Amino acid sequence: METTAVEYVVFALCAVIVLAGAFGVIWFRNPVQAALSLVATLFGVAVLFLNMNAQFLAAVQVIVYTGAIVVLILFVIMLLGVDVEEDLEEEPLVGQRVIALVIAAGVAGLVVAGVTLGGADLVSGARSVTGSIVDDVSNIEQIGRLLFTEYVFALEITAVLLTIAVIAAVVMSRRPSEVEPLPAENASMEPPEPMEPEAEEVFD
Amino acid sequence: MVELLWLVPALPLAGFVILVLAGRRMGEPAAGWIATLMVTASFVVSCVAFVGLVGLEDHVFVQTLFTWIPAGDFLVDIGLYLDPLSGVMILFITGISALIHLYSIGYMHGDANFSKFFIYLNLFVFSMLVLVLGDNLLLTFLGWEGVGACSYFLISFWFTKPANASAGKKAFVTNRIGDWGFLVGIFMVFFTFGSLNYSDFLPEAGGLAQTTATFIAVMLFIGAIGKSAQLPLSVWLPDAMAGPTPVSALIHAATMVTAGVYLLSRINPIIAVSADWVPMLIAWTGAITALLAATVAVAQNDIKKVLAYSTVEMLGFMFMGVGIGAYWTAIFLMVVHAFFKALLFLCAGSVIHGMHENQDMRVMGGLRVLMPVTFLAYLAGWFSLAGIPPFSGFFGKDEVLTYAFQENKALWVVGVIAAFLTAVYIGRQAFMVFFGEERWPQYIARLGTATPAMVEATAAADEAAIAAEEAADEGGFDEVDDVEFHPVPEGFRPHESPWLMTLPLVVLAVLSVVGGLLNLPFPKSMHYLEKWLEPVFEGSAVKLELSSGTIVGLLVFSTVVALIGTAFAAAVWLRGRIDARRFQPALFVNAWYYDSALSRFVAGPGTDAFESTASFDRTVIDGAVNGVGGVATRAGQALRQTQSGYVRRYALGIGIGSLLILAFMFTRVVG
Amino acid sequence: MRSIDAGYLVLAAILFSIGAFGLLVRRNPLVMLMCVELMLNAVNLTFVAFGMMLGDLAGQVTVLFVLVVAAAEVVVGLGIVVAMARRRPGATADDIRVLRG
Numbered sequence: 001m002e003t004t005a006v007e008y009v010v011f012a013l014c015a016v017i018v019l020a021g022a023f024g025v026i027w028f029r030n031p032v033q034a035a036l037s038l039v040a041t042l043f044g045v046a047v048l049f050l051n052m053n054a055q056f057l058a059a060v061q062v063i064v065y066t067g068a069i070v071v072l073i074l075f076v077i078m079l080l081g082v083d084v085e086e087d088l089e090e091e092p093l094v095g096q097r098v099i100a101l102v103i104a105a106g107v108a109g110l111v112v113a114g115v116t117l118g119g120a121d122l123v124s125g126a127r128s129v130t131g132s133i134v135d136d137v138s139n140i141e142q143i144g145r146l147l148f149t150e151y152v153f154a155l156e157i158t159a160v161l162l163t164i165a166v167i168a169a170v171v172m173s174r175r176p177s178e179v180e181p182l183p184a185e186n187a188s189m190e191p192p193e194p195m196e197p198e199a200e201e202v203f204d
Numbered sequence: 205m206v207e208l209l210w211l212v213p214a215l216p217l218a219g220f221v222i223l224v225l226a227g228r229r230m231g232e233p234a235a236g237w238i239a240t241l242m243v244t245a246s247f248v249v250s251c252v253a254f255v256g257l258v259g260l261e262d263h264v265f266v267q268t269l270f271t272w273i274p275a276g277d278f279l280v281d282i283g284l285y286l287d288p289l290s291g292v293m294i295l296f297i298t299g300i301s302a303l304i305h306l307y308s309i310g311y312m313h314g315d316a317n318f319s320k321f322f323i324y325l326n327l328f329v330f331s332m333l334v335l336v337l338g339d340n341l342l343l344t345f346l347g348w349e350g351v352g353a354c355s356y357f358l359i360s361f362w363f364t365k366p367a368n369a370s371a372g373k374k375a376f377v378t379n380r381i382g383d384w385g386f387l388v389g390i391f392m393v394f395f396t397f398g399s400l401n402y403s404d405f406l407p408e409a410g411g412l413a414q415t416t417a418t419f420i421a422v423m424l425f426i427g428a429i430g431k432s433a434q435l436p437l438s439v440w441l442p443d444a445m446a447g448p449t450p451v452s453a454l455i456h457a458a459t460m461v462t463a464g465v466y467l468l469s470r471i472n473p474i475i476a477v478s479a480d481w482v483p484m485l486i487a488w489t490g491a492i493t494a495l496l497a498a499t500v501a502v503a504q505n506d507i508k509k510v511l512a513y514s515t516v517e518m519l520g521f522m523f524m525g526v527g528i529g530a531y532w533t534a535i536f537l538m539v540v541h542a543f544f545k546a547l548l549f550l551c552a553g554s555v556i557h558g559m560h561e562n563q564d565m566r567v568m569g570g571l572r573v574l575m576p577v578t579f580l581a582y583l584a585g586w587f588s589l590a591g592i593p594p595f596s597g598f599f600g601k602d603e604v605l606t607y608a609f610q611e612n613k614a615l616w617v618v619g620v621i622a623a624f625l626t627a628v629y630i631g632r633q634a635f636m637v638f639f640g641e642e643r644w645p646q647y648i649a650r651l652g653t654a655t656p657a658m659v660e661a662t663a664a665a666d667e668a669a670i671a672a673e674e675a676a677d678e679g680g681f682d683e684v685d686d687v688e689f690h691p692v693p694e695g696f697r698p699h700e701s702p703w704l705m706t707l708p709l710v711v712l713a714v715l716s717v718v719g720g721l722l723n724l725p726f727p728k729s730m731h732y733l734e735k736w737l738e739p740v741f742e743g744s745a746v747k748l749e750l751s752s753g754t755i756v757g758l759l760v761f762s763t764v765v766a767l768i769g770t771a772f773a774a775a776v777w778l779r780g781r782i783d784a785r786r787f788q789p790a791l792f793v794n795a796w797y798y799d800s801a802l803s804r805f806v807a808g809p810g811t812d813a814f815e816s817t818a819s820f821d822r823t824v825i826d827g828a829v830n831g832v833g834g835v836a837t838r839a840g841q842a843l844r845q846t847q848s849g850y851v852r853r854y855a856l857g858i859g860i861g862s863l864l865i866l867a868f869m870f871t872r873v874v875g
Numbered sequence: 876m877r878s879i880d881a882g883y884l885v886l887a888a889i890l891f892s893i894g895a896f897g898l899l900v901r902r903n904p905l906v907m908l909m910c911v912e913l914m915l916n917a918v919n920l921t922f923v924a925f926g927m928m929l930g931d932l933a934g935q936v937t938v939l940f941v942l943v944v945a946a947a948e949v950v951v952g953l954g955i956v957v958a959m960a961r962r963r964p965g966a967t968a969d970d971i972r973v974l975r976g
Contacts (some may be wrong), residue, residue: 003879011879015886022890022913026897031905038909041890045916046881052927054935056917060906064942069912069949076953077905080960091971093850100899103859104892110870111888112864115881118873133930146936158943165947172954176963849972856899 010051018044035074042066053133056140205257206265208249209284211332212294215246216301219326224440228317236309239322243305243329248300254291263288263739266339266403273342277284277398285339287400289740291534292733293336293466296539300458300546301329307550308450310704311557321361321448328354332459336466340400341390344467348386348431351460352379358455368446375440382430382437386467389423396420402470403869404831406701409473415480423865424471425486432464432519435493439799442517445508449553452508457515457549458542465522465538467529469741476529476744484845487527487608493616494520496796498625501630503792506563507552511631513795514589517622519772521604522614530607532737537600539733540719544588547712551582554705555637558698559644565633570642574698579638581709584716586634590627591766593759600760601626603723609758620765626786627769635778644692644698672776725755881926882897891917902967906960908952 017040042065049058091097110113134142147155219242227235257265268283286294291856305325314323329348330449360372390400397405409417413722428434432440434534442455455461468486475483501513518541525534560576572579576640588597601623608616700706723733738745748755775781794800846857894913901907919938926934959966 003877007879011882013920015882018886018890018931020894022897023904025909025913026893026901038912041913042916042946044893045676045920048920049923052883052923053925054923054938055936057923057938058789060939060942061919064946065916066913069946072911072953073905076956080957080964093848093853096852096856097900100859100896103863103899104896106863107866107895108888110866110890112885114870114873115884117887131953133932134927139935141889142932143935143939146932147939151936151947152938158940161947162943165950169950169954172951173957187891851968851971852899852902859895859899 007051010047014044014051017041017139018048031077032074035070035077038073039066039070042070054139056143206253206260208256208265209253209265209267209286209337210269211249212246212253212298213284213330213337215242215249215374216326216330216333218242219490220323221332222594223265223319223323223326226647227305227323229683230319232318234315235306235322236312239326240302240305240309243298244302246329246333247295247302250294250298253286254295254791255292257286257288258293263291264403268339278394280284280400282343283339283401285338287740288736289466289469290336292539292737294333296542297332297336297459297460298329298528300542301325301332301454303711304450304454304458304550304653306709307453307553307705308448310702311450311553312448313448317361322335322359323362324354324357325451325454328358328455328460332463335463339402341393341402342400342830344470345386345390348427348463348467349383351386351455351463352376352383352431354576355379355455355460358451359444361447361451365446371440371446373445375444378437378440381431382464385423385426385430387427389420389427392416392420392423393845406471406473409471410706412474412477414479417474418482421471421478421482422485424467424474427480427488428464428467428523431467432461432523433516434489434523435462435496436517438493438497438516439802442509442512442795445506445512447653449508449549449556452512453546453549453553456512457545461515461519462522462538465526465534466504468523468526469535471534472526472531472744475526481531483527484612485527486703487524487612487615489525490520490525490527491615491622492520493517494524494622495618498622498629499792500795501629502625502839503788504629507555507565507633507637508549508563509549509570509739510565510629511545514548514626514630517626518545518601518789520622521601521619524608524619525604528604528607528611528615529744530604530611530748531741532734533600533603533607535737536723536733537604537720539715540596543712543719544585544595544716546582547709547716548585548589550705550709550712551578551585553803554578554709555698557701557705560698560802561643561854565636567644568637568698569640569644570638571698572638575638575700577700577706578709581713582634582638584713584740587714588719588769589630591623591762592627592770593763595716596716596722598762598766599720599723599725602759605762606725606750606758607746607748609754610748620762623762624765624769627766627809628773631770631773632777635773639778651722672690687722700801725759880924880928884974887917887920887924890920892912898899902969904956904966904968908949908956911948911952912945915941946962 021039021041021044023038025034028034028037042061046058046061046066049055049061165200219239222238223235224240225229226240230483232236251266257263265286266283267286268281270282271279272282273280276544305322308321308325312318315321328351331354333347335344335347335351338347356372359375360369363369363372393405394400395429396412397408399405430437441456441461445452447456475486495521497513501510501517504510504513511861518537522534522537522541525531525537543751555568555575555578556569558571558578559568562568577778584595588595591598593599605616605619608619721730750758776784776787791797846853891914894910895918897910897913899911919941922934922938922941924934926932937947961970965971
């Protein structure tokens, strides 16, 4: 498959957007700004999906990630009012940043080095017999067929997984009748407000 | 009927359990009666089982109760093995135990720990029965240790006196040395045969390599000399007389100390294939022990010490019998010895009882008038031990000597000398205790008057001991220094014991008289015991090939030796024709200084050696163990730092790990 | 392998590293969650890229499942954040080390 110039241009642009957004996520102290940067990254990745002829994934990426997950995160930020700026000047864990930097650089460096040194031998896996990409059939149709034939069990299991996640979210974010506040380590922390009694209890 | 065998050890065990739970509440006579009842029932069951065994074709009955230790290939059952040998053993063990239990009810009258005494006694009988009935070496070892523990408890039964407590410790420690040998022997048997069951490994012993058989035999022999008080582990038995006299009779004369002889008889196929010097070692150990013990017994003044050394001597005779391959003679002597030695001890106990807890023979004398029943019973024991026909001891000892005469003349000579000394020392004891003038009133007079108030006070004993020493210093009774004399009330006269004590004496006396019927030398058809035991010792026992004339000659000779010995004793200690002190040199009185030499050795180089061992244990062994622990502690403290609770720290760990995996993958890609 | 394919992989590696670094350095649990999303996206990118190189649709299908798992993870993660913030507003990831029981 020949690579067109458009592809290169799109890749270059998206790469810049993706990396800039990623930097934004870890750079901004305000979580709202970080979340908006994340949107940029996710959007860039969606375009890259398009660039790789994965149209269905690009759409899902936009809808699920930027449309649902990030919105959910933003919603939680607003709901809890946790958009306090984080103090990034000091790091309580000794050596955490240095080692984190080493890990990040090491992972990136090793993969880049592997890709460069590996060359053509890097991708040597066997091509799938059942799920090979056919050019004259639409991407969504192919994925749909595959999901409901080859991967039908995995699909069903994800349904179970999502159900469990929903139940877990409900259980965890339920307002308990008696809440024991975490012991305050920091004296400047405000003690949590006392819980309002449930309406039924008042009438009882 | 023989299926009831399991009841034989179970009944004393039941008695033990009952007495442990409720003995103290039952109080004085009841606890003793329960114990006696259980052992008597056990005796009855033994008789029934024995009759059943006689009815069996091959005279072997194995009863496996349950699996004790299932550990891979190592499988040990709780099983009972009844064959002619253990059959004979359980009969006389339960029988004599029952009599001694009965006797103890009278003897222990008024003791503060009356019920405890019977707890130990029942536990002992149970252990002894496990020892002889166990169908494997490990079960025998269990019984072996059980009787050892009971022996320890009972020697130091009156533990408030330091001497008794240390005598118990001495017995225990000495036995440990022997137990070491026994254990190593067990290991070796399992290593060689892969089984500890008698019925498994004894028939295969014939195919054993000579060195292996020698090793096993010597190790088990070490175990046997520890339990049976042979040289060089004989030191504990005379001291064991610190226990109550029924204990001396039951454990330290009739039953437990014969366990070594039983063990060696049991493993006779192994001894048969071991090197030639092993049986000789056994025989000579027995012979030399017998000779030395007999010489010491001549010079003892404590009525029980004489009998203790006599027991050591008789056990020496049994070892001699085992060593020369005449196993059944050892068993025969064991049985009759159990009769007459238990009898002698119980008589001694009766005398001690009558003499108000005094054991020194020099203050006795003329007691035959005051204690007629005891005297008559003692007479039977005396003639038995002295070897005067037709009493049982004569036949028992003489069979051993006859075989010794055939196998090894030197052994026979030593045996005859020991037999002569036996007649002398037991005659001496008889004359000093029951004949002659009454020496005790004289002694009390010398001691000074002891008021009744003094007698009742416990401190009085000490005062009297001091007074006795003072008296000795004045030159009155210069010989009375090693035995303490209990203060006696005014107007004291020795008295006969109650019927509870004299009844067992009478029964045992009858048995001592007729015990020889088990195996009379003539005619051949009267060799009941020999024939009965024949299958056990098949292939390893020697046959008597002497002519009848020689045997008769030997019997007559033995009789003459015994009579001369008795007459000699009468001449010295009854008529006073010769000064007795010439036959009691300090060497004999102090038991060849063996004991003191031993303690000097242990106190000097022995202690140093153990100290160095202990320091090795402290520094190297403990150091290694503590070092391992310390390493774990320090490693834990170091690793604890990683469990900080910070999620990001944990994430960092994951990151480092993935980086390492990635680096590994990278080497694969590039390489 | 085309040079643009290598470009996708390199981009994904850098994106993953940035996400990992952020996860290790930031203390706000919400931002940490976002960093996890970054890492997941980097992996998705490689899946699709490899699928394209091999002409295999399995890569895209896998990404679909990763998306579902990511959604579930965010839901549960946000639930934890909400529960945590309710007990102690303004708590960071370092503060929950006192959690017990």
